[in-house]
Amino acid sequence: VGSSSSHVEAGDSVEAWDAQTGLHSDWHVLVRAAMASTGAMSARGNMKVPFLPGYSSNPLSETQGSLKKNQTLTYGLGGQHAKGVTGGMSGLPKLDLKQLESLMNPRNRYDMTKNSATHEEREAAKESARNTYRPALPPAWLKHDRQVLRFAAYFQEPVHENPKENFRVRHCTVFFYLEDGTMMVTEPRVENSGIPQGTFVKRHRIPKTEGSFFTYQDLGTAETIEIYARAFRIYDCDDFTRDFYENGLGTRLEPREEPPMDFFRDTQMREIDLLSQPTARDVLESKEYDNLAVGGSRKNQKLQQYLENDRKVLNFKAFWDDPTLYGSRMYFLLHYYLADDSIEIHEDLARNSGRDPYPVFWRRSLLRKNPHISPAPGMLEPEADLYKPEDLVVGETINVYNRDIYLYDCDSFTREFYRGYMSLEQTSHEIKAPAPVHVQLGHAPHTGIGTEEDSMASCLHLTPRPPRRDILKLMSEDGKVLRFEGKMVNGVAEDANRMFVVVMYLADDTVGIWEKRQRNSGHASGKFAYRSKMKNPATGDWFQPQDFFLGSTVEVNAVPFALVGADDATIVYMEENSHDFPLADTPVIVRKVQRIRAAIEKASQSGKAEHSVEEFYGIASAAGLDLCLHELLTLARNYGKQDGFNARGTITLPKLLAAL
Secondary structure, three states: OOOOOOOOOOOOOHHHHHHHHOOOOHHHHHHHHHHHHHOOOOOOOOOOOOOOOOOOOOOOOHHHOOOOOOOOEEEEOOEEEEOOOOOOHHHOOOOOHHHHHHHOOHHHOOOOOOOOOOHHHHHHHHHHHHHOOOOOOOOHHHHOOOOEEEEEEEEEEEOOOOOOOOEEEEEEEEEEEOOOOEEEEEEOOOOOOOOOOEEEEEEEOOEOOOOOEOOHHHOOOOEEEEEOOEEEEEEEEOHHHHHHHHHHOOOOOOOOOOOOOOHHHHHHHHHHHHHHOOOOHHHHHHHHHHHHHOOOOOOOOOHHHHHHHOOOEEEEEEEEEOOOOOOOEEEEEEEEEOOOOEEEEEEOOOOOOOOOOOOEEEEEEOOEOOOOOOOOOOOOOOOOOEOOHHHOOOOOEEEEOOEEEEEEEEOHHHHHHHHHHOOOOOOOOOOOOOOOOOOOOOOOOOOOOOOHHHHHHHHHOOOOOOOOOOHHHHHHOOOOEEEEEEEEOOOOHHHOOOEEEEEEEOOOOEEEEEEOOOOOOOOOOEEEEEEEOOEOOOOOOEOOHHHOOOOOEEEEOOEEEEEEEEOHHHHHHHHHOOOOOHHHOHHHHHHHHHHHHHHHHHHHOOOOOEEEHHHHHHHHHHOOOOOOHHHHHHHHHHHEEEOOOEOOEEEEHHHHHHHO
C-alpha cells in the first residue's frame, strides 16, 4: 500500500513503512496484529497481506475448511427423508446401485391402485379436516361463537332548571356476549339531541354490587339491573334472545313492557306526526311558484313512465247516440297514451257522411272525471280525478262533454296490455245500427201570447183562424161550478191553517182559487190564482172536472192543495152526473164494499149500529180495502147522516148491509 512515488521493500521496518505511507499511529496496532497472524509479507507471488476487509487477495486455504452448507435432505426408499450431517463434502450419503435400479420402476414409487390426488384436492381435504373438527365438549368461545343476547332498556335521568320537564327517559341497548360473558351498553344516536350518545358502557365483564359478574341468568325482560350505580329497566328483547331463553334454558321471558313517555319524546312524536301529515295544496303550489320565479325548473314526475311507455297507445272503438231531434249515432276512435295518461278522441266519419272533415272531438290532453272551470285565473281547483287504463273497459261508458260514450271494441295490443296489467280479457261487442225511425214533426210550442189553441190555429192553417169552441157545453154548463174547500199541504207551519176556495168552472174547464178571510192570520185574503185554464202536473193535460173530488190533492202554481170539503151543490151535481164522477156513484161503491161484508157484519154485531166516517175507514183499511174521502161521504149521504159541508157524518151499518 502506498502512493505511486514511494515504494516500501519487504523487510523494512514498520516505522519506515509508516513514514512512507503516512498512516496514523492507531493503524500501527492493526497492521502489527495482521502481520503477526499471516507472517512476513513478500513483494512477489507468495506475499502475505493482512486478513482484513479489502486485503484478502488469495482464496482461503483448505486448512480453513469449506463454507458450503451441507445438504440434509435426500431421496430414498419410501420417498423423502433426512440424512445425517457429517460436515464437509465427505458427509454425503452413498447410494446403492441396486436400490437405484429398483427405483427406476414406477410401480415401486407410486400407488397405482387409485388416482393420485391433485393439489386442489389435497388442500380441500386439509381445510375440511381443519373446519369439521369439533371437540366432544366444546368450549364456550366455540359453542357460542358470535351469539349475542340483545335487550332493550332505559333509565331515567333528572333534568334540572327546566320548567317543562324534571326527568328524561333515555333508551339503551344491552348486549351480552355468550362467548366470553362480556357486556356492552349503547345508546342510539339522536340527531340534534345535545347529549353525547353512542357507546355508554364499553364491552367488558361488568361486576355486580356484591362483587360477582353479570351472567345471562341475571338478565331478562321486566327486570331492573344496576350497572355502576345506575338502574336500567329492561322492557324488551329480540326474537333470538327470547328463543334462547325458552328453548335453551326453558325459561319464558315476560312480554314487552311499554316504556314511559317523557315530555321531550312526547314533543318529538308530535312533531313527527305534524311532519307526516300531507302538506296543503296551496303551500305546495306556492313553493313551486317561488322555485320557478327564481329560475328553477319544473320537476318531471312522470319521466320513468315516459321512458317505459313511450309510443305505447291503447286503441278503442266507441260510439255515442245523439238524443237530439235530428241526432244520429256517432262513431269515435279513442287513443290512450300510456306515456303521459293523455287521451284523444277522433270522429270516425263514414264516406259521404255529409259532416265537415274536422275529426278532432277531444284534443289530446288529460281527461278528468270531475271537470272543473275556474271562474278566475289563479284559483285553486279540486284534485283532478283522471281516467286511467283501469277505467277503460269494453262494454262500459265514459263521460266526455256530458256525453256517455260507449266502448265496444279494441285492438290486439290493447288486449295484450290488459292481460298483463290487470289480468283482464277485453271482449268485443257487435254493434248493430239502429233501425231508422220516422220522426213526426210536432207543433211549435206555445208563444205565451193568448191561449195554446190560438198558437195551434196558426200551425194548422196558413191563415190563422179562431179556435172552435164547444158552444153546446158553454150553453148547458153556463153558471155551473164545482166549489171545494182546500188547505195548503206544502209542509210550512205558517200555511197549515190557511183556508182556500177552489172553484172549477164547468163551462170552459177553467180553475180559480181564492183565500178565505181569517182574523189575525197575517195573510191577505182574496184572489190567489186568476181564473184560467191550467195544466195538471200529475198528468200533463188540462185540468178536468174528474180531477176534483174530496180527498184529492191538486197542484196549482206549484202549490199543492188538499180538498177537504165541498158545498152541497157540488155534491149533488156529482151524484146526478155519477157517470162522469164514479166516486159519487153509489152502486159502484156498494159493489166495491161487497168484498168486506164479513168485516162489516162483525162490526155490526158489537152492538153499535152507527159508525163515524173515520171509524168505517178504519174497518175498511183493516180488511184491506182503500176508500177515499169522497166515497165515504157518498156512503154517509145514502146510508147514514152527513154533518155539514165537510166530510163528516155517520154510516148506519144495518142499512149498508141491507144494500149489500
